[in-house]
Amino acid sequence: MNTHWGRMILGLILTAPHTLLPLVPREPVPAVGEARPVPAGLAETFLSEGVRELEVGEGQGRALVKELPAEGDWLSPFTGTDAAYESFSRSVRERVDPEPYALLRRQRAIYERAGFSEELPKFDDVIEGRLGRIRPINRLEAAVLMLHQQRFGRESEFEAFILRNAQGRLRVYYNGGPELSPPSAPAVRKRVEADAAAGWRLAFHLHNHPFLFSNPAEDFAGTTIPSGGASFGDVSTYLRDAKNLGLGGALITNGFHTLELGPSDFDRLASSWKKDLALLGQSQVFW
Ligand SMILES: [Zn+2]
Numbered sequence: 001m002n003t004h005w006g007r008m009i010l011g012l013i014l015t016a017p018h019t020l021l022p023l024v025p026r027e028p029v030p031a032v033g034e035a036r037p038v039p040a041g042l043a044e045t046f047l048s049e050g051v052r053e054l055e056v057g058e059g060q061g062r063a064l065v066k067e068l069p070a071e072g073d074w075l076s077p078f079t080g081t082d083a084a085y086e087s088f089s090r091s092v093r094e095r096v097d098p099e100p101y102a103l104l105r106r107q108r109a110i111y112e113r114a115g116f117s118e119e120l121p122k123f124d125d126v127i128e129g130r131l132g133r134i135r136p137i138n139r140l141e142a143a144v145l146m147l148h149q150q151r152f153g154r155e156s157e158f159e160a161f162i163l164r165n166a167q168g169r170l171r172v173y174y175n176g177g178p179e180l181s182p183p184s185a186p187a188v189r190k191r192v193e194a195d196a197a198a199g200w201r202l203a204f205h206l207h208n209h210p211f212l213f214s215n216p217a218e219d220f221a222g223t224t225i226p227s228g229g230a231s232f233g234d235v236s237t238y239l240r241d242a243k244n245l246g247l248g249g250a251l252i253t254n255g256f257h258t259l260e261l262g263p264s265d266f267d268r269l270a271s272s273w274k275k276d277l278a279l280l281g282q283s284q285v286f287w
Contacts, residue, residue: 042082042139043147054187056175061183062151063175065191068140070168077135078142085146088154088255092211092222100134100224100257101127107223118229121272126225131268132261134224140172141253145208148176155214157182159207161192162251163200171200182207196245205241206251207234224252224259226269235269242266 046066054063068074078085092098108123125131137145140162148158158176165171173192177183196202211222226234234252238261241247250261261269 041084041146042078042080042143043084043150046140046143046147054173054191056183056185056187059177059183061175061177061185063173063185063188066172066174068170068172070170074140074143074170075138078137078139080139082142082146084150085142088146088149091154092255095211095213096220096222098211098222098254098256100254100259103223103254104225107219107221107225110219123225125268126259132259132265134257134259137253137256137258140170141206141251141258142255144172144174144206145253145255147174148208152176152178155210155212156180157208157210159205161188161202162204162206163192163195164203165200170203171195180210180212193245202241202245202247204249204251205238205247206253209252209254211254222254224254224257226250226252226259226261230270238266239270 050067052065054065056063096103104123104127108120108127111119111123122131126134144158144160148156152158156176156178157180158174159182160175161173163171163173173188175182175185175188192202209221209223209225212220215221226238228235230236230239234250238247238250242263247266248263250265252259252261
């Protein structure tokens, strides 16, 4: 999510139209004697049961909630095969090697040339392993990304709130739309807040940073790094949700790798921001 994508993405112009697909694909019932359909893909498996659509009001955004049992391998690395994922992976690899540190160094150089010097320490922290941990994408992240791409294309963002209860059950809220930031969805946030008040732990906030190959500028993004600072963008959202909702971690995925941030990373982001504030002679807390 980026309220300041104009800064993150230099000169971005979106041209690709997006097609809305049905939220939950209906599987045809095979007639007697008819061969069973081929195994469903990752997104279809995710959507196959325990999913409810949520009312989000006006606009093109869509939201759903999905329950997952404590057992299962949704949080393990994604190693399976999936036709939609293979197509996505191939289309990116045709343009760039998605090695996460090379992507980060590439965007850091663009920011440096553009004079965004205040962003550079954050890049260095992620690249040198002082902020968060980059790991391969897991199955849940891949499934949510695929269902999002099926609805809204590859150059848009979703967010997901991943909650866990005392028995280890997961509840996942997906909120996505065709824009470069997930739509504002107060109805989803209200449900997350109510769950948190009812004893669910907000384990993770997940969102994607897409590859933006239609960007006429050279910055095609796809970087696993939180946007913004303590008063805007991803960082401000994390600090606010950690303080108000007990957010346990944050995940930023580009479809290949995911940056995982934990409480000590939030502390680091908060303290570096406090230094920035001191330099500016301010003490106001925005969140
Ligand atoms: Zn973001």
